[in-house]
Amino acid sequence: MSPSSSTSANGKASVSSPTENGFIDSLSLLNSEKAIREIIEQPMLPGIEDHLVEFSEALRTVAKALRRVTEGKAVAIAEAAEWKRKYELERDRYLQLEQKVLSSEGHCSEFNVDKARDLEEQTTLPDENREQCDLCSGKDICDHQVLRDGGLDLDSSVAQNKLMSKALFKLSWYCKGEKSDRHKHDIVSFEKGDITTAERSSKQISLKWESPPQTVLILTKPNSTSVRVLCLEMVRWLKEQKNLNILVEPRVKAELLAESLYYTFVQTWIDDNDMLQLHTKVDLVVTLGGDGTVLWAASMFKGPVPPIVPFSLGSLDSERYREDLSSILHGPISITLKHRLQCHIIREAAKSEYENEGPMVVLNEVTIDRGISSFLTNLECYCDGSFVTCVQGDGLILSTTSGSTAYSLAAGGSMVHPQVPGILFTPICPHSLSFRPLMLPEHVTLRVVVPFNSRSHAWVSFDGKGRKQLAPGDALVCSMAPWPVPTACYVDSTTDFLRSIHDGLHWNLRKTQSFDGPHDP
Numbered sequence: 001m002s003p004s005s006s007t008s009a010n011g012k013a014s015v016s017s018p019t020e021n022g023f024i025d026s027l028s029l030l031n032s033e034k035a036i037r038e039i040i041e042q043p044m045l046p047g048i049e050d051h052l053v054e055f056s057e058a059l060r061t062v063a064k065a066l067r068r069v070t071e072g073k074a075v076a077i078a079e080a081a082e083w084k085r086k087y088e089l090e091r092d093r094y095l096q097l098e099q100k101v102l103s104s105e106g107h108c109s110e111f112n113v114d115k116a117r118d119l120e121e122q123t124t125l126p127d128e129n130r131e132q133c134d135l136c137s138g139k140d141i142c143d144h145q146v147l148r149d150g151g152l153d154l155d156s157s158v159a160q161n162k163l164m165s166k167a168l169f170k171l172s173w174y175c176k177g178e179k180s181d182r183h184k185h186d187i188v189s190f191e192k193g194d195i196t197t198a199e200r201s202s203k204q205i206s207l208k209w210e211s212p213p214q215t216v217l218i219l220t221k222p223n224s225t226s227v228r229v230l231c232l233e234m235v236r237w238l239k240e241q242k243n244l245n246i247l248v249e250p251r252v253k254a255e256l257l258a259e260s261l262y263y264t265f266v267q268t269w270i271d272d273n274d275m276l277q278l279h280t281k282v283d284l285v286v287t288l289g290g291d292g293t294v295l296w297a298a299s300m301f302k303g304p305v306p307p308i309v310p311f312s313l314g315s316l317d318s319e320r321y322r323e324d325l326s327s328i329l330h331g332p333i334s335i336t337l338k339h340r341l342q343c344h345i346i347r348e349a350a351k352s353e354y355e356n357e358g359p360m361v362v363l364n365e366v367t368i369d370r371g372i373s374s375f376l377t378n379l380e381c382y383c384d385g386s387f388v389t390c391v392q393g394d395g396l397i398l399s400t401t402s403g404s405t406a407y408s409l410a411a412g413g414s415m416v417h418p419q420v421p422g423i424l425f426t427p428i429c430p431h432s433l434s435f436r437p438l439m440l441p442e443h444v445t446l447r448v449v450v451p452f453n454s455r456s457h458a459w460v461s462f463d464g465k466g467r468k469q470l471a472p473g474d475a476l477v478c479s480m481a482p483w484p485v486p487t488a489c490y491v492d493s494t495t496d497f498l499r500s501i502h503d504g505l506h507w508n509l510r511k512t513q514s515f516d517g518p519h520d521p
């Protein structure tokens, strides 16, 4: 039997002989256990601890740098999308200009509504019959060629007797009865050393159709009998009186067909990819339901959104839909451009940028909260790279101004007119007496990070939906989306806003003080 060995606190090995006593095996075991404990407890070799600290700090710096790069990429992707949008707008404007030039040169001089209708019929002919165009002899570009039916794979059982091209419209800004085609931003001038700001730019926006709208998407709140009845009526009226293409969700198409085979003309889409093309086809979206249905409608358009006409059952008179829709289809329409936020989730554990998530686009707000965890959230917030604060409480709401009357309001945020561009920064039940809500300008990028020392995960939700978990090290990056939601007004944006806070929220409702009683002398 070989001698057993153990290591003492000073690191030297001690050797016991098996002949020393009969308990040698258990003794050596006890000795080795003690030795291991001593090794664990003894201080490290001088310098090693410092090296380890340095090494872990270096690793953390590298991780931070990598995360910054990924976040930078997310912002760059959002910027690229914005540039693409600008390019497409510019290209469309150029094509329209070209069309105008051709018209003035006599190529398409008789391009009017009737001609456009004739043209629609021609374009439904097979390709070989479409070579010659009456208006431009097939040589030049007309609107109908640029915009004619593209990717959307509409229900093939439906006879499409009309061309699905987008109606053109123009926006103009009004102020005190004056009209202007250009949206004047606040410009600071300093003529002769005096600083002045230009005319206020917050004006009522008016949308004027340049060609008649042809396709209406109707979205309805599910499981509501009054909504279903109104939808049946409205679809029939829009088809028979206005001769429009009608699109509905697959669920609604099934409901309509279950009601009557009369509704076979109603169109729908087949899969989610088709849904992504809707913005290229739809001229107008009508929602039948409440605010949640408007949020649903906006969520269907990740990019540009067609004008939305909300019919709120219960609160507004849906009986008047014929007059309201007639005047909207004729135009001009007063609209509110409701801003949206775009969000990306940057995962700490992501091995490549493709594992990050986004953009998610919200009309009301993005909320980061503690979910089912009973611990305080611990959220580090940065605005364009500057540290804002650490939110310790139930969570944080980043809200648009049109969402300021929703969850942000319930958490103590201000109500803000929807045409004010900005991002509301509203804590949820902060565990501090001095945490007041903030409002930041629309051009900032906000970053909310769950720090590594957070006791729990956080949860993020988008307009109250699509909950996702944020692990320590994960970040949410949020900025203003380039695609607002144009919403038709009943009167104008200010009157509608005030009406919604009076009627919907009973803002500052108080019994009027009686006249009798003490008066100032």
Ligand SMILES: NC(=O)c1ccc[n+]([C@@H]2O[C@H](COP(=O)([O-])OP(=O)(O)OC[C@H]3O[C@@H](n4cnc5c(N)ncnc54)[C@H](O)[C@@H]3O)[C@@H](O)[C@H]2O)c1
Binding pocket: 290, 291, 292, 293, 295, 364, 365, 402, 403, 404, 405, 406, 407, 408, 410, 462, 463, 464
């Ligand atoms: N404590 C709260 O107030 C609270 C809590 C969770 C969610 N919400 C809100 O609910 C929204 C989701 O709405 P939903 O309809 O899918 O859920 P929901 O059916 O639970 O409706 C929530 C309520 O919020 C109202 N609402 C939604 N957007 C509004 C807005 N911009 N202005 C005024 N009121 C608004 C709706 O009319 C509805 O009454 C979220 O975006 C969030 O703002 C509020």
Ligand SMILES: Nc1ncnc2c1ncn2[C@@H]1O[C@H](COP(=O)(O)OP(=O)(O)OP(=O)(O)O)[C@@H](O)[C@H]1O
Binding pocket: 219, 220, 221, 222, 249, 289, 290, 291, 292, 293, 294, 295, 296
């Ligand atoms: N077309 C739809 N498909 C699926 N879900 C929808 C659709 N339209 C609305 N919803 C969902 O139904 C819920 C209720 O909708 P909505 O807010 O319109 O009704 P409401 O709560 O009765 O209205 P109010 O705003 O008056 O309280 C929302 O969560 C919304 O996301």
